[in-house]
Amino acid sequence: MKPGLLLSTLLSASLLAACGGGGSSNPAPASNTPTPSNPSTPETPTGPEPRPSNVTAPFADYGTVLNILPPGQDDIGGVANLAADIPGLGDLLSTLFDDLVAETGLVPALSKEPHFDDQLGLYDALVRSEPGLTDDQLGDYFKAAPLLAPDAGNWESELTLDAAGYQVEIKRDNFGVPHIFGDSRRDALFGVGYVTAADRLFLLDVLRRAGRGELSRFLGPADFSFDEDIAVNAPYREEDRTTMIANTIARFGDDGAQVFDDATNYVAGLNQYVADARSGLLQVPVEYVALGVQLEPFVIEDVVAIATLIQGIFAGGGGNEHNNVLLLQALEAQTGSKDIACDLWKDLRHGTDPESSVTTTTSFATQSPPTLPDICPLSGELAGQFPGAVMFDAGSFQSYDPLSHEPCGRPGQPECPEALGNVPALPGTGVVGGLLDTVGDLLGGILSLSFLDDGGQALSQQWANLTRQLPTLWTRKDTLSEQQQQQAMQRIAAIETGIQGLRDGFPSVMSNALLLNAEHSASGQPLAVFGPQTSYFVPQLLLEMAVHGGDINTRGMTFTGLPYVVIGRGPDFAWSATSGSSDLTDVRVVQRCEPADAPAHGEGGYQVNGQCKPFDVIDEQWVARWNLASSTDPEAVGQNEAVTRRVIRTEEYGPVIGFATVSGLPVAVTRQRSTYFAELDTALPFLQASRNDVHDVQSFYDVFHNTTGSFNWFYIDDRDIAYFHSGDYPQRANGIHPELPSWGNGQYDWNGFIPQQAHPQESNPPRGYLASWNNRPARDWWAADAHAPYGSAHRNDILDVRLQQLVEEGSVTRARMVEAMGDAATVDLRGQEIVPAALALLESAPVTGDQDSAIRLMQDWVANGALRRDRDGDGNYDEEAAVALMDAWYPLMIDILLPQITAVEDVDGQNLSLMGRDNKPGAMGSAYNNGYYGYLERVLEQAAGTSASPYRALRCAGSNDLATCRGALANSLNQAIAELGGIASMDSWNVDETQDQIQHRAIGLASVPAIHWQNRPTFQQVVEFTGHR
Known part of the structure; x- marks a missing residue:
């Protein structure tokens, strides 16, 4: 090669x-x-x-x-x-x-x-770092x-x-x-x-x-x-x-x-x-x-x-049009109305939300097509206006998983495929009592030192002593203490966890x-x-x-x-x-057929340009052989798995991701990506x-x-x-609805990609800054088919607020920019965007004593930036009680205020919501990119009559009534206070900060200590040039 x-x-x-x-x-x-x-x-x-x-x-x-x-x-x-x-x-x-x-x-x-x-x-x-950071202090945080x-x-x-x-x-x-x-x-x-x-x-x-x-x-x-x-x-x-x-x-x-x-x-x-x-x-x-x-x-x-x-x-975007079909059909079944279902779907989509944060305020209605259609996909007008669009029969879609695996090699199990290129792995070191021998104990002890903390230093000395006694260890079965063996098992389990969660x-x-x-x-x-x-x-x-x-x-x-x-x-x-995350992938639907010369793989073919072409099938097998990265459960030790990969793909429209029927006719659903x-x-x-x-x-x-x-x-x-939004975004054929699957039959194929000038771009913007945190690129640039986070509350709002303040201040230094970024890295978006709307609605009428105390607590937190920050390093967030209330209140807000959305979170066992509830802080660091933040903020503002862009059908607690919404919101707050033990115990409200901490996921045996949560880049540059070639 x-x-x-x-x-x-x-x-x-x-x-x-x-x-x-x-x-x-x-x-x-x-x-x-x-x-x-x-x-x-x-x-x-x-x-x-x-x-x-x-x-x-x-x-x-x-x-x-x-x-x-x-x-x-x-x-x-x-x-x-x-x-x-x-x-x-x-x-x-x-x-x-x-x-x-x-x-x-x-x-x-x-x-x-x-x-x-x-x-x-x-x-x-x-x-x-303390407020008032200076340029000469940046070396304490960067190299x-x-x-x-x-x-x-x-x-x-x-x-x-x-x-x-x-x-x-x-x-x-x-x-x-x-x-x-x-x-x-x-x-x-x-x-x-x-x-x-x-x-x-x-x-x-x-x-x-x-x-x-x-x-x-x-x-x-x-x-x-x-x-x-x-x-x-x-x-x-x-x-x-x-x-x-x-x-x-x-x-x-x-x-x-x-x-x-x-x-x-x-x-x-x-x-x-x-x-x-x-x-x-x-x-x-x-x-x-x-x-x-x-x-x-x-x-x-x-x-x-x-x-x-x-x-x-x-680098992807789009390719989930089939999920829109499933959601629309579920909403119609729940509401009993095509029009209400379509209005709700458009609300949930945030396709062109006018209040969403953008990187350039210049309008770029330049995609293909330039704007999203306003037609209801469930209406009878769809086929006439968009003949290339496909709505498959309700209940007919079945996803296709091309990878399967099953245990192999033991009595009663299938024979394993040949294991290629591997040598014997170490035994189940430090894992299963019956398999522990002295060598295993020793290696397990070494692995237990991986954290290199203060306790590890003591273990290091202990192991130095054990090393000098090595000749006597081979006959002993009690080399490690019970605590050390437990540490070894935990470390081995961490290896398994790291590998298992690698994709996530x-x-x-x-x-x-x-x-x-x-x-x-x-x-x-x-x-x-x-x-x-x-x-x-x-x-x-x-x-x-x-x-x-x-x-x-x-x-x-x-x-x-x-x-x-x-x-x-x-x-x-x-x-x-x-x-x-813009739309460079489309879901296609191909009609199934049987080629005259039936392929040996047995999957048949598909209709394109008037011909029945056989599917291309990749059929492969291998063995996934047990080793230390695998499950350490006693019954799983030594258990191999036979893996089968059976991919079905088309030449023109990519791999098959599912099957369905359209007007009773069998079809395959594929995913066409411009970079495929x-x-x-x-x-x-x-x-x-x-x-x-x-x-x-x-x-x-x-x-x-x-x-x-x-x-x-x-x-x-x-x-x-300057800013430029890149990607091979297709020029779509007339008759395609960009939010729905389209026919893959040769009649609605792409015609190249949009030109350079059509991409969102800007230099030295009039507002004085550029900010980006995976938000909408530009005004009027529509969100990819099933991409819903571009609503009125997005994490880029955190940057917008701070950069607007810097522009107003003027004479900004590198350190001041870093300080703004560092503050943004600890902001709880829910506190910045949702809580002000919630408190305003609650205070629109008299509040109880407990509610008043909670409101004042949250007002102070919001005024200080709504931070999840432990600046003094004592293991508690600086405004711990407010953070605890936020964490308790938010899921209750969703359950009580958004019944129209929670109804689609379990449709025949499938969650059809277009995004998760809360992208909360955790081991990966990145947080608040998607969630129900914009939904909650807007329905609260609608109820108060302050929304500049009301939803079509989504309502607070499913109602247009202010009192109903306020009552539901107060109920959610009361429940949150009760869950925390009541206002009287506010001083003991706490958050387990370790659940937020960044954990470096091990790809192998090594690890490092957890660090304070920060929502910031992994690799980060601080830049100021003073000259030019």
Whole structure:
């Protein structure tokens, strides 16, 4: 297999993880057509034409950039991060691992790396910073991120690689961030690959398997969520990934050749590290030994797989039109009225809500179609006005799950498929009493040290003593105390939990951005605080580096497995992104038929352009083999699972996601995504950004328009700030209703994508700032089909309020911007947006003594910003009682005030609501992106007569009557007070702050302590430029 695919994929994945996908500058629209019977193998292209370097002063730095990326730069995983400086630990582990080391040839890392978690404290400390932050204090919360020359100063470590025809220097600063210096671009990319493997090897392996939808083949039956997700949304054969490489190379011309060249060099760097590790020259993450999995060389198709994974998570939008059909049919059944059902559906949709927060206030009614139809889809007029729209028969839709699994290999169970490429894993270490032996006890004890807290220090000393007594341990069964064995079992269980929840740990949307026009800053230059919000992992999914070589001169973050910096800075500009969630995916309906030459797979075919074409079926099996990442329940230990993936897909309209009937005729329901089978087309913007093709606002627009995924991109230099909303948004055929499924029969196909000028964009906005937190991009830009959060209350309102205040203040510093962001990171959106409306309605009539006390409590909290903040670090929120009341009151508000919505939360066992009730704070950090916040705020304002945009049918407590609404609201407050023990016990109202805390999800054996909840980017830059090239 050729290595050219890797870069394209890496680029694609890198944009996705940080915030986007890409395409060529002006490529022909991708056909996105799988050709499984005739895959293309990419020929090695002619090298790119020589081009002058844009880096005339390669290490020039025209400003001040700070950044942060917790927990830290280093991580090769496992025991290397579990116990530091324990005397004799190396000898002990060598004894434990001798047999498996001999079998795998891999040497596990045994010592904690110096920069494993040294940015975690900086990140966590911001929440406890005192008001009045100054620029010279920012170093307490961020690290400097300059562009440095090779001879710039005191490097903590230096490595020169001279191998396989490459020569590169890798110098690490005092945070372990690699600065890569090559004489040429190819040398630099080789260094990028080597550094990525050095810092994220096991994670790389996890991601390349997850992106193929085969993580269970690698890590066993602990988790099938990634495999299920890929099987539904991005099911590819390996030859499809190879074909995507060829397509991308052909589509980009000379830039395609450069992408291929970059990818080749990047993979060569990855594999140089792998070769060194397999020959015993370098240590590897202990997970390879502990979980019994092999380290294999990388190929470009791996990068395609990673790009697929990230594209699907962060860069999508739309593709849920079938849920609108189900909701409409349920509402009609409940209300008994087509008109009321349609009005309620439109209320719940927030398709074009005029009060929703927007990033640009300029109108962009430029989608296809420009506006949402006002017709009721349940009416008889639908077919006449929208002949391409489909409403399948009520009750007929059945979702299709292409992945299944069942226990195998034991008596009475089916035989397991062949296990490929795995070596025996360690036994159930520290897990099941009957399986615990001395070796297991010892390893379990080592794992119990992983938290490295004060208690761990005592255990470290205890283990040092045990090590010296090693010869006597082999015959003893009581090596560990009961407490230590319990700690070991809990740690092993945490490994299982981390792997099982891996997919859920990825947020579906992410990131925020605050940018201020130059005229409002103290320096007269623009300011920015922005970054991607990609949850929290150990090791982190993101990876920081500075890269210099040939025409590359950049620093920032990439997604693990990608060769380019995808969010970061050049010499005189910086950029970032947030997820866009706009509509680039449509649900199609194809009529089923039986081809004359019936396919052997037995699934039949579908009608398109007057022909009956057979479905393409991917039918694969593998074994998910039990290991330490799997269930530790005694009955599950050693239990393997046989996995079957049976994907049904169409050539034109993507994979099948369900079946239904339309007027009694059988149909298949598919999902057509504009980036499907074109995962690599996002490579170009990162290629261009890496060589500093961006130099002003227009070039920024031109470069990031090439991003195929749905993202909001932000730019800053010493003069301007700018915004661009990217994505391959289809030009839909006449007759399609964009909120409903459409026929996939050849008559209503897309006609390319909307042009660059139709995308929301703005520079130096008149209101003085840009703010984005996964909100509506622009006024009149409609929300994707079943995307409902764009109502009157959105978390971007938190940023709007603070940036408006900064504009009014003027003379804003970088520290003041950081302070505004830090406050926003602890705001409870419900307190900022819903509570004021609720208190106003309650005070519209006399209130009881208890209610009056509660109202005053909440008024004070709202006046102070409605923060969930423990500034003094005592383990209690600063306004604990108000937070406790908010948490108790909110679900009762929903139950009592929104019966029209709660009625669709359980329809024959299915929740048909368009979003969840509450995106509350928790381990992932990101919160308040979607929930019933706007519904509650508006129905309360409607009842009070203050709503500027009343709903059509949604009402407070189902009534138009003010007294009814106020009575229901008072009832909900009384119940909340009672649940907390009454007003008299207000001083004891409390919140379990640990439930809100950020928990870095372990991808492997290592962990870090929990930190205070903050709703902010994972990687974050603070930027102010003072000059320009």
